[in-house]
Amino acid sequence: PDLHAVEEVRARDGRLTKPPGSLGRLESIVEWLAAWQGRGQPAVNRPVVCVFAGNHGVVEQGVSAYPQAVTQQMLENFAAGGAAINQICAAYDLGFKVFDLALDLPTGDITQTAALDEKACVATMAFGMEAIAGGADLLCLGEMGIGNTTVAAAIYGALYGGDPVHWVGRGTGVDDAGLARKVAAVEAALVTHRDHLKDPLEVLRRLGGREVAAAAGAILAARMQRIPVILDGYVITAAAAVLHALDADLIGHCLAGHCSVEGAHREVLERLGKKPVLDLGMRLGEGTGAALAAGIVRAAAACHNGMATFETAGVASRERSTGGP
Amino acid sequence: PDLHAVEEVRARDGRLTKPPGSLGRLESIVEWLAAWQGRGQPAVNRPVVCVFAGNHGVVEQGVSAYPQAVTQQMLENFAAGGAAINQICAAYDLGFKVFDLALDLPTGDITQTAALDEKACVATMAFGMEAIAGGADLLCLGEMGIGNTTVAAAIYGALYGGDPVHWVGRGTGVDDAGLARKVAAVEAALVTHRDHLKDPLEVLRRLGGREVAAAAGAILAARMQRIPVILDGYVITAAAAVLHALDADLIGHCLAGHCSVEGAHREVLERLGKKPVLDLGMRLGEGTGAALAAGIVRAAAACHNGMATFETAGVASRERSTGGP
Numbered sequence: 226p227d228l229h230a231v232e233e234v235r236a237r238d239g240r241l242t243k244p245p246g247s248l249g250r251l252e253s254i255v256e257w258l259a260a261w262q263g264r265g266q267p268a269v270n271r272p273v274v275c276v277f278a279g280n281h282g283v284v285e286q287g288v289s290a291y292p293q294a295v296t297q298q299m300l301e302n303f304a305a306g307g308a309a310i311n312q313i314c315a316a317y318d319l320g321f322k323v324f325d326l327a328l329d330l331p332t333g334d335i336t337q338t339a340a341l342d343e344k345a346c347v348a349t350m351a352f353g354m355e356a357i358a359g360g361a362d363l364l365c366l367g368e369m370g371i372g373n374t375t376v377a378a379a380i381y382g383a384l385y386g387g388d389p390v391h392w393v394g395r396g397t398g399v400d401d402a403g404l405a406r407k408v409a410a411v412e413a414a415l416v417t418h419r420d421h422l423k424d425p426l427e428v429l430r431r432l433g434g435r436e437v438a439a440a441a442g443a444i445l446a447a448r449m450q451r452i453p454v455i456l457d458g459y460v461i462t463a464a465a466a467v468l469h470a471l472d473a474d475l476i477g478h479c480l481a482g483h484c485s486v487e488g489a490h491r492e493v494l495e496r497l498g499k500k501p502v503l504d505l506g507m508r509l510g511e512g513t514g515a516a517l518a519a520g521i522v523r524a525a526a527a528c529h530n531g532m533a534t535f536e537t538a539g540v541a542s543r544e545r546s547t548g549g550p
Numbered sequence: 551p552d553l554h555a556v557e558e559v560r561a562r563d564g565r566l567t568k569p570p571g572s573l574g575r576l577e578s579i580v581e582w583l584a585a586w587q588g589r590g591q592p593a594v595n596r597p598v599v600c601v602f603a604g605n606h607g608v609v610e611q612g613v614s615a616y617p618q619a620v621t622q623q624m625l626e627n628f629a630a631g632g633a634a635i636n637q638i639c640a641a642y643d644l645g646f647k648v649f650d651l652a653l654d655l656p657t658g659d660i661t662q663t664a665a666l667d668e669k670a671c672v673a674t675m676a677f678g679m680e681a682i683a684g685g686a687d688l689l690c691l692g693e694m695g696i697g698n699t700t701v702a703a704a705i706y707g708a709l710y711g712g713d714p715v716h717w718v719g720r721g722t723g724v725d726d727a728g729l730a731r732k733v734a735a736v737e738a739a740l741v742t743h744r745d746h747l748k749d750p751l752e753v754l755r756r757l758g759g760r761e762v763a764a765a766a767g768a769i770l771a772a773r774m775q776r777i778p779v780i781l782d783g784y785v786i787t788a789a790a791a792v793l794h795a796l797d798a799d800l801i802g803h804c805l806a807g808h809c810s811v812e813g814a815h816r817e818v819l820e821r822l823g824k825k826p827v828l829d830l831g832m833r834l835g836e837g838t839g840a841a842l843a844a845g846i847v848r849a850a851a852a853c854h855n856g857m858a859t860f861e862t863a864g865v866a867s868r869e870r871s872t873g874g875p
Contacts, residue, residue, distance in 0.1 A: 307858025506574025533632025
């Protein structure tokens with residue numbers, strides 16, 4: 226983080242026509258932008274939402290309320306502008322990109338085998354890195370993939386331990402029988418891979434999915450390119466959790482866009498030291514929570530960059546001073 | 551509320567390309583819009599932020615960190631586009647109107663006399679009603695007025711009782727001595743008017759301010775004109791609290807935009823049965839919290855109105871059905 230840039234922001238903030246601290250979280254968001262963009266006047270002129278999509282062998286265990294074909298169908302819906310994320314991007318003027326990660330080649334069923342071999346895992350992370358090469362000054366990460374809340378739950382179970390049921394939620398809305406199958410699948414995956422879960426990258430390769438691996442790559446690349454990142458919900462946070470387990474500092478440039486109602490997302494965010502910007506009871510994915518938070522981040526930057534100072538506006542400052550226009 | 555319109559929204563929501571309930575609060579916001587706009591396809595095409603500004607005799611008690619002249623100076627800052635609310639309105643494309651409520655005629659010092667006489671209180675409420683006559687499909691209420699958090703604390707103390715200190719916060723940032731003066735002023739006001747605080751409108755007249763009276767009028771007029779209202783923070787909520795004390799149903803069309811860190815705003819919102827959309831540690835006023843929430847409301851409406859249905863998008867629906875494009 227560029228602490229000099231943060232100091233510049235604080236100095237300007239103190240001169241803006243508002244009581245000190247009165248914009249609360251908006252002020253700390255601007256400091257975060259400055260720290261990771263590495264400039265004292267942070268900007269949000271090219272915000273981009275990147276959605277990574279993958280398919281998962283574990284859907285064979287009956288863990289989702291929707292068939293696997295929906296992943297591809299939703300990509301077509303994204304292309305046609307019909308999904309929730311399309312509307313939010315249009316409303317907030319955010320760029321939008323979708324990446325099809327070999328949808329016709331689902332990962333291995335994690336209850337029985339590794340999701341990805343080493344080559345595929347590394348290649349997918351590298352693809353995620355290149356996905357943001359087009360440039361951006363704010364990156365929102367999202368995902369689509371029937372079955373991927375099961376995969377994320379397995380990753381959390383591997384990283385944090387405890388009873389697997391603790392990490393499992395209803396995803397797109399499975400019934401009680403589906404939830405039981407989902408818990409059983411996570412339990413089975415953790416047993417199958419139990420001797421290989423100490424290395425976080427091995428957790429990613431064995432229990433993850435292509436969208437999770439690509440998101441992890443994108444987070445790393447954004448760091449190198451000085452692009453602050455907004456995490457979406459339960460699944461994208463799993464990519465951040467893998468990196469955090471390697472080195473907590475790797476996700477310093479990531480903001481938690483919202484708190485999902487899926488699984489134990491709130492607890493995961495606490496473990497990562499991330500306070501979500503929004504808490505709206507959402508559990509859709511697609512980057513919707515991150516994109517909504519980008520609207521707040523954009524407003525925060527607009528306030529900082531556009532507000533007048535006490536001097537230029539002729540507004541009297543504190544302590545009963547008597548300046549005037 | 552138009553329950554038929556709510557039913558229309560729910561029927562359409564169930565066909566949209568997302569798992570049922572997955573947009574959480576966004577879904578209930580759309581229902582709220584529909585209920586109070588009285589149409590099954592609610593729209594946010596003409597959102598307006600109205601800021602009411604007034605001056606307060608009680609500032610003579612040393613209750614603010616800023617001189618009274620700042621109210622007028624900030625109005626000039628609004629006109630020049632230099633305040634925080636200007637930036638948020640520009641970022642979210644919200645209309646913006648400011649109303650100068652006789653700034654050169656501060657209200658009476660509530661520690662000693664009534665803030666307003668009956669004629670002035672009624673006239674200011676009527677002015678607030680007419681202020682929104684230009685039309686809107688979503689109304690955000692904001693305020694500006696040095697000293698008005700003291701006035702709001704006095705209103706809450708009168709409506710809800712308890713130790714006055716409980717309702718008092720640091721406002722624009724008074725020091726400990728200023729806070730003590732603020733508490734003393736609220737205590738004195740509640741003693742001075744103690745025999746006349748059973749009627750909520752009398753609480754408004756004696757302890758309120760012009761911006762609070764105008765906001766109360768605007769809330770009532772919006773109800774009659776089928777315009778949903780977003781409340782800002784600690785001061786605007788005092789106008790809603792007065793109406794709520796008259797009849798809880800009078801503020802059914804009001805959404806709490808955010809929870810302020812000022813005073814006991816969180817508790818007041820609970821008393822009003824309002825769950826804030828945002829909780830960002832803000833305490834600026836000007837309508838900033840309401841305007842940020844309007845960005846969320848606009849995105850909610852965009853999702854509902856713009857999303858494809860399962861049928862039109864060719865996306866398979868739940869329960870492992872096998873439809874396809």
